Amino acid sequence: MPIIPQIAASTPELTAIFRDFHAHPEIGFTEHRTAARVADMLRRWAVDEVHEGVGGTGVVGLIRGRRPGNRRVGLRADMDALPIMEQTGLAHASENPGVMHACGHDGHTTMLLGAARYLAGTRDFEGTAVLIFQPAEEGLGGARRMLVEGLFRRFPCDEIYGFHNAPNGKPGRFALRKGPAMAGASFFDITVSGKGSHAAMPHDSRDALFAAAALVQLLQSVVSRNVPPHEACVLSVTKISAGSAYNVLPESASLGGTLRFFSHDVRELAQERMRTICGGLAIAQGLKVDLHFNEVFDVLVNSEDHAEALLAAARDVLGHDATDGNQQLVTGSEDFADMLQQVPGAYGWLGHAGTLPLHSPSFLLDESMLPVGASIFARIIERQLKPALS
Numbered sequence: 156m157p158i159i160p161q162i163a164a165s166t167p168e169l170t171a172i173f174r175d176f177h178a179h180p181e182i183g184f185t186e187h188r189t190a191a192r193v194a195d196m197l198r199r200w201a202v203d204e205v206h207e208g209v210g211g212t213g214v215v216g217l218i219r220g221r222r223p224g225n226r227r228v229g230l231r232a233d234m235d236a237l238p239i240m241e242q243t244g245l246a247h248a249s250e251n252p253g254v255m256h257a258c259g260h261d262g263h264t265t266m267l268l269g270a271a272r273y274l275a276g277t278r279d280f281e282g283t284a285v286l287i288f289q290p291a292e293e294g295l296g297g298a299r300r301m302l303v304e305g306l307f308r309r310f311p312c313d314e315i316y317g318f319h320n321a322p323n324g325k326p327g328r329f330a331l332r333k334g335p336a337m338a339g340a341s342f343f344d345i346t347v348s349g350k351g352s353h354a355a356m357p358h359d360s361r362d363a364l365f366a367a368a369a370l371v372q373l374l375q376s377v378v379s380r381n382v383p384p385h386e387a388c389v390l391s392v393t394k395i396s397a398g399s400a401y402n403v404l405p406e407s408a409s410l411g412g413t414l415r416f417f418s419h420d421v422r423e424l425a426q427e428r429m430r431t432i433c434g435g436l437a438i439a440q441g442l443k444v445d446l447h448f449n450e451v452f453d454v455l456v457n458s459e460d461h462a463e464a465l466l467a468a469a470r471d472v473l474g475h476d477a478t479d480g481n482q483q484l485v486t487g488s489e490d491f492a493d494m495l496q497q498v499p500g501a502y503g504w505l506g507h508a509g510t511l512p513l514h515s516p517s518f519l520l521d522e523s524m525l526p527v528g529a530s531i532f533a534r535i536i537e538r539q540l541k542p543a544l545s
Contacts, residue, residue, distance in 0.1 A: 158472060159530045162273050169269045169525045172196075174247035176261035177520075180236030180254045183291025186212040189234045193264065193288050200272045202286070206309075210301030215310050216286040218274050220540060224282035228539045229315035229498065230532050231491060232267035233260045233292035242516040258513050259320040259520045262528070264288060269529025270536070280540035285310050294342075294451055298490040307497055314461055315500035316535050317491050318528070320520055324510045327527065329469035330482040331503030333462045337455035338389070338415035339422060340488040341448045345370060345433065347397075349442035351406035360404045361442040364397040367408035370436060370444075371395065374412075377428045382421060389415040389486050390425060415486045417454055452488035453496060461501040468534040469503070472527060487513075505531070 162169075181189055190212045197205045197216045204217040212234075241248050241255040249255045256262075271286050287306070291297030321330070347370070349361035371392050382388045390412070397408030414429075416422040430446055437444040466478050482504065491502050505528055507521035 158526045159273060159533055161276065162269055162526045162529045162533065165269060165272065166526045169265055169529065170522050172268060173261055173265040173522060173525055176264060177245070177256050178247045178250050180249050180251055180256045180261070182238060182254060183235040183293055183295035183297055184211045186234045186290050189264065190214050190288065190290070193234070193268065196268055197271060197286070200275045202271060202275050209306065209309075210290060210297060210304050212290040213297070213301050214288040215306070216271060217310070218271065218278065218284040218286065220280035220282055220284075221278040222281040222542050224540065226282035226540055227285055227312050228282065228536055229285040229287055229310075229312035229500070230267055230270065230535065231287040231289055231315060231317040231494065232263040233289045233297070234264050235260055235291050235293055235295070235297065237293055237514060239514070239516050243519060245519075255516065257515060257518045258293065259518070260292065262320055262520045262525060265525055266528030267532055269526060270532035273529070273533050274536055280537055281542040282540040284536045284540070285312050292490050296451070296490065298493040302493060302497060312498045314464075314539065315494055315498045316461070316465055316502070318465070318503040318505050318531070319489065320524065320528075321504040321506045322509045322511060322513065322518065322520075323506045324508060325506035326508045326521060326524065327473050328477050328479070328506040329466070329473055329503055329531070330479040330506070331457060331462055331465060331501060332482040332484065333457050333459045333480060335417045335454050335484070336457050336482070336502065337485045337487060337489050337492065338387070338417055338452070339454040339492070340452040341414040341422065341426065342411065342451050343414060343429070343449070344411045344447045345409065346445045347408045347442060348445070349406055349440070352404045354402045354404050357404060361440060362404055363408040363442060364405055366436055366440045366442060366444070367395055367397055367410050370410060370433070373432050373436065374429060377425050377432070381428045382425060386421050387417050387484050387486070388421050388425060415488065417484060419454075452490055453492040455489050455492035455502060456495060457501040458499040461499055464539060465501040465503055465535065468538055469531050471534045471538070472530045
C-alpha cells in the first residue's frame, strides 16, 4: 500500500507543523516550546494518556487499540536541535539565532505526530502504542536520562522502533542493517601540562604545545597499527587549543575528539592504546598528560526479527523494491542504542531528496517525506499489534 490515505490528506497540516518546529529550534533539555506543542496536539487528537516532563522535557503518549491487549509497541522520535547558525534562506528558517534543526529532528517529531493523529482516530490494533518524544539526542544523553527516570518501568514496551532521515538523494527508499548497525562513541579530552617559557628560550620549557601536536599524529596510529583490519573503528582529533601570544610557549595545551567503534572489545583496545601513548609521551617529554573518556553512545544493535518487522512496514508504504536490509555500517552514533539495550527493536534510515549532509548549516529536509515517515510509523503499530483472528 502507498502512503496511508488519511495521513496523505493531513499533509498540509503536517507541513505547517514541521515548519513551525523548524522556525523554533531548541537545544537538548530546553525543548520546552516543542514539548508543549507536542503534548497539546496529542491531547487535542484524543490520545489516551499524555505525560510531560519525562527525562526533563520528554513527552510520552499512549494510544489504546479498539481491542484490548497486553502487548505494547514503542515508537520514538527525537526533538532537539543543534548549536548551528542556519544558512538555508528558508522563509521558515530558525528564529533562534545560533540554533538550527540541522539534523531533521523536527521532521522526525512531525512524522510521529502524524502517526499519532491517525492511530488515535482509527485504533485498528490490539494493545497499546507508546509514543516517545525524546529530548537531547545530540550527545547530551536524553535517552539515558529518560531510562534512568524509569521510561520503560512507567511505560513498558515489548519492542521499540525508530528511524532517521537520510539526505542521500534517494527519496522513498528505506534501509537498515541487522545486528550492530551504528557506532558506539566515546568522546575524549586530553590536557597536557608542562612548563611555559619565552619562545626564544625553548630549552627552559617543557613544551606542552609540541607534545599536543605530537599526540595528534601519534593517536592516528591506534587504528592503523592496532585495530584488526576486519574491525571498523574511527579515531578523530577534532579540537586543539594552546597559547595566546606570539612570543610565549604555553604551559598547557588541550585537545579532544571522538572514538567510534562497533564492539566493546575494540573500544577497550583503542582506549588502552591511547592511554599508553599519552603515558609514554609524558615520560619522554617530562610533562603530564591527562586523558579522560566520556562514554556518550553505545553501539546500536538491531534485533533480526524486529529489523524484518520494520522493513515490512516500510515495504507496505514504499513497495517491496524500495527497502534494503543490508545497509553498510554507519559510523555516526545514535542514543536510541541505549533504549535498544533494554527493549529489543530496530532503527533504520528513510532516504529523501537532497544531498546536503546532516549537521550542515544549509541542510534541508525533504518535506515530501513527512507523510511517508508518518505512514511507516503507523504501519509498524498496525502490523505488530494486528488483532488475533477470532
